Amino acid sequence: GAVVSQHPSWVICKSGTSVKIECRSLDFQATTMFWYRQFPKQSLMLMATSNEGSKATYEQGVEKDKFLINHASLTLSTLTVTSAHPEDSSFYICSWGGPGTDRNTEAFFGQGTRLTVV
């Protein structure tokens, strides 16, 4: 299967600072990447769809100025949580592929990033 590499795996930051999470496709070119957030004991929630060379598409209720997404190349998408607050503490996961994409099969996920804002 496709390999999606995400880092860091975990990060602790102070309230008010920014954190960047990287998601790389190692053996394929990703036109589209998906960014999810998962709170404990809750389902994966799609935050935004990252499109190479164009602006990301954000889901309703997700602040695009707070969660900055950059997809400058076919192998790298980044999510920056700006001015992080404790309520942003969550598990962030990127994924590639899945129904309706250029790889219309299973979705492949990065390892996830556990963000803790103190």
Next chain:
Amino acid sequence: GQNIDQPTEMTATEGAIVQINCTYQTSGFNGLFWYQQHAGEAPTFLSYNVLDGLEEKGRFSSFLSRSKGYSYLLLKELQMKDSASYLCAGVDSNYQLIWGAGTKLIIKP
């Protein structure tokens, strides 16, 4: 609205069989996925059903009934390593994944 329902937690014994149910309501339907997720890790693919019936893959099987909006994941010969959360995800008419909250499966010796 769109909704995926699955039990929050289940307990089973090593070597036994367990069935995890999932009911879904989506705007249109383009299939249903099951993923396994160990704590603190990303989900990994288990199965995808788009037609009615049972699909078997080793110790894991998945069933779909589109008329009932129902699916289940069947795990046989349970092993301790099967302790994880199992996520059900429906695919709507826009090909968006609608995720359930997951079923935490606890395996006891």
